[in-house]
Amino acid sequence: MSARDEILANLRKRNLEVPPLPTLDTAWLRFEKPAEQFATMCKAVGGNVIPVTDRKSAIATIAALPVLQGGNKQVCSFAPELFAGNVDPALITDPHTLEPLDVTVAEAKLGVAENGSLWFDSSFISQRTALFIAQHVVLVVSAETLVHNMHEAYARITPPRPGYGVFVAGPSKTADIEQSLVIGAHGARSANVLVVG
Amino acid sequence: MSEAAATGHDHPQRATAFIKDHTRAQWHDQALWFVRTKRDRAIDLVPEWQTLRETAAAIKAHTVARLPEYLEQFEANATAAGATVHWARNAEEHNRIVLQLLQKNGVKRIVKSKSMLTEECHLNPFLEKHGIEVTDTDLGERIVQFRKEPPSHIVLPAIHLKKEDVGDTFAEHIGTPKGLADPQQLTEAARLHLREKFMQAEAGISGVNFAIAESGGVVVCTNEGNADLGCSLPKLHIACMGIEKLIPRVADLGVFTRLLARSATGQPVTTYTSHFHGPQAGGELHIVMVDNGRSQIRTSDDYRRSLNCIRCGACMNTCPVYRRSGGHSYGSTVPGPIGSILSPSSDPSAHRSLPFACTLCGSCTDVCPVKIDLHHQLLTWRKDLASKGFVAWTKRASMVVASFVMARPWLFRFAGTWGKRLGRWLPRALLMKGPAAWMNPWVRSRELPPLPAESFRAMMEKRGKQ
Numbered sequence: 102m103s104a105r106d107e108i109l110a111n112l113r114k115r116n117l118e119v120p121p122l123p124t125l126d127t128a129w130l131r132f133e134k135p136a137e138q139f140a141t142m143c144k145a146v147g148g149n150v151i152p153v154t155d156r157k158s159a160i161a162t163i164a165a166l167p168v169l170q171g172g173n174k175q176v177c178s179f180a181p182e183l184f185a186g187n188v189d190p191a192l193i194t195d196p197h198t199l200e201p202l203d204v205t206v207a208e209a210k211l212g213v214a215e216n217g218s219l220w221f222d223s224s225f226i227s228q229r230t231a232l233f234i235a236q237h238v239v240l241v242v243s244a245e246t247l248v249h250n251m252h253e254a255y256a257r258i259t260p261p262r263p264g265y266g267v268f269v270a271g272p273s274k275t276a277d278i279e280q281s282l283v284i285g286a287h288g289a290r291s292a293n294v295l296v297v298g
Numbered sequence: 299m300s301e302a303a304a305t306g307h308d309h310p311q312r313a314t315a316f317i318k319d320h321t322r323a324q325w326h327d328q329a330l331w332f333v334r335t336k337r338d339r340a341i342d343l344v345p346e347w348q349t350l351r352e353t354a355a356a357i358k359a360h361t362v363a364r365l366p367e368y369l370e371q372f373e374a375n376a377t378a379a380g381a382t383v384h385w386a387r388n389a390e391e392h393n394r395i396v397l398q399l400l401q402k403n404g405v406k407r408i409v410k411s412k413s414m415l416t417e418e419c420h421l422n423p424f425l426e427k428h429g430i431e432v433t434d435t436d437l438g439e440r441i442v443q444f445r446k447e448p449p450s451h452i453v454l455p456a457i458h459l460k461k462e463d464v465g466d467t468f469a470e471h472i473g474t475p476k477g478l479a480d481p482q483q484l485t486e487a488a489r490l491h492l493r494e495k496f497m498q499a500e501a502g503i504s505g506v507n508f509a510i511a512e513s514g515g516v517v518v519c520t521n522e523g524n525a526d527l528g529c530s531l532p533k534l535h536i537a538c539m540g541i542e543k544l545i546p547r548v549a550d551l552g553v554f555t556r557l558l559a560r561s562a563t564g565q566p567v568t569t570y571t572s573h574f575h576g577p578q579a580g581g582e583l584h585i586v587m588v589d590n591g592r593s594q595i596r597t598s599d600d601y602r603r604s605l606n607c608i609r610c611g612a613c614m615n616t617c618p619v620y621r622r623s624g625g626h627s628y629g630s631t632v633p634g635p636i637g638s639i640l641s642p643s644s645d646p647s648a649h650r651s652l653p654f655a656c657t658l659c660g661s662c663t664d665v666c667p668v669k670i671d672l673h674h675q676l677l678t679w680r681k682d683l684a685s686k687g688f689v690a691w692t693k694r695a696s697m698v699v700a701s702f703v704m705a706r707p708w709l710f711r712f713a714g715t716w717g718k719r720l721g722r723w724l725p726r727a728l729l730m731k732g733p734a735a736w737m738n739p740w741v742r743s744r745e746l747p748p749l750p751a752e753s754f755r756a757m758m759e760k761r762g763k764q
């Protein structure tokens with residue numbers, strides 16, 4: 102018998118009474134001011150929150166970010182209308198070539214007020230590696246896409262199949278040495294998060 | 299045979315070694331308690347915490363009951379998304395499957411993000427024996443890998459080490475300056491060292507936090523971004539999971555992602571919560587599903603709920619015994635309260651001491667995000683171990699004597715009267731040292747309470763006469 106059949110047969114030897122699967126239609130946590138809550142949580146997870154009024158000021162704000170100053174910066178942008186990078190993700194065939202990236206700019210599909218995270222997936226991020234391999238990330242989210250909690254977030258997104266999707270909350274971090282929080286473990290060393298509107 | 303049985307060590311012996319360095323043991327206790335308090339602050343912000351726990355426990359109970367159906371559904375959907383699903387009865391099969399996949403693809407170097415399952419299966423030494431370079435990429439895991447130690451905690455693998463220890467390890471292995479002990483600089487050195495490994499790896503191995511039956515996807519949660527780098531740069535991604543990781547629906551992730559990080563480290567969510575459905579373009583995703591004793595645990599009405607575990611580590615952080623004895627004293631892959639339930643299931647003889655490394659205080663049960671009745675199961679294990687004859691004869695004999703005495707009021711009274719007298723008359727050395735201390739470890743670090751002048755029974759009798 103194959104391992105598969107044996108494991109399944111073993112499990113079926115014992116029929117258990119099946120309790121019902123909860124419906125999840127509870128009235129989950131909501132916030133009076135989701136944008137404020139998002140900003141608070143985003144800061145708590147190490148993000149640098151920058152509120153901007155509209156997309157036009159987002160363009161100006163991104164252009165002025167310290168991480169994008171100086172010559173020879175390699176920038177991969179998934180939001181070329183907000184910032185034109187010089188590494189075109191559409192032309193990348195081997196993600197290893199993204200290693201020298203200084204900054205990745207990307208716009209999230211939605212943000213979650215309860216934990217400050219942002220959703221990205223392969224339907225609009227063609228090279229997922231760029232989100233992790235760049236030294237810094239600049240993330241943009243529209244205030245009107247903010248949801249209160251993770252339940253609402255999962256109701257709004259459909260992880261692509263086949264594909265990849267990720268909630269990103271702030272920069273990469275670790276506390277593996279004596280519980281000291283260090284920002285910039287393997288991924289981004291900083292995350293500027295622009296909230297538009 | 300497990301490590302614990304092979305060396306003849308048990309929890310009290312290993313713990314004795316750990317607490318010899320009193321200052322360090324105290325520091326360990328405080329470090330873990332700090333994580334527990336972070337957890338408390340995080341859950342205070344979630345008014346529906348108890349509802350979340352109950353919902354999570356109900357989802358898990360339902361899933362475990364219908365596990366064969368959900369496994370088949372997951373397999374079908376994962377395959378439809380382009381992944382290849384493998385089944386392994388035990389650790390050996392798991393390791394062999396992974397090795398074959400690597401050999402077929404000519405892989406010599408792999409990067410691995412944290413996976414307690416691969417620790418349980420001892421995958422690293424197996425692959426290394428076959429000439430494959432394994433690099434653990436989680437910072438804590440890399441530290442203990444350099445030191446050839448197992449992780450001492452499932453979420454914080456190097457929590458038993460001080461920054462100076464890490465400095466020494468890095469000086470030896472990655473050439474940091476001797477004496478460097480700044481966490482920021484040490485992490486930076488590890489980042490540079492591991493970037494190189496990420497760039498060279500020909501395959502990435504990850505664990506799995508959740509596997510979704512309805513979509514055939516796997517979810518991996520990390521803070522460092524190591525799973526994402528390691529499973530995006532190479533073409534080959536192997537995800538290893540125990541069969542209990544299943545959840546029915548994508549929507550269930552709303553419940554579990556809210557519980558996991560808050561319980562583990564007090565963060566509102568992990569930095570990266572990654573959803574993999576099928577391979578990336580031009581790549582391969584293999585998912586290895588491992589039983590290794592889980593279907594056996596499922597048959598037990600007493601221990602089934604231990605399969606709810608989402609490996610957050612909250613029970614360890616709060617456990618007064620874990621905090622004061624360190625993860626290595628458990629001699630098992632998963633230490634602490636949940637490890638003391640899971641390990642005896644696989645080998646009751648080797649792990650016989652673990653259910654006794656517990657004060658039955660119940661703190662683990664209170665913090666468990668999926669409502670496992672941990673301290674009740676630990677108590678049940680004690681009973682089971684006793685009936686299997688896995689309890690020291692000194693403990694068994696004293697229980698026989700105690701029940702004989704307590705079943706006979708006249709004897710109990712007699713023993714009480716003479717016990718009080720002897721306790722006062724006999725020299726302290728006879729009561730507290732030598733054979734007494736050997737028979738009764740409690741007196742090794744505790745004083746006897748002052749013996750009362752009269753017994754409770756005598757007091758009651760007097761009162762009755764008044």
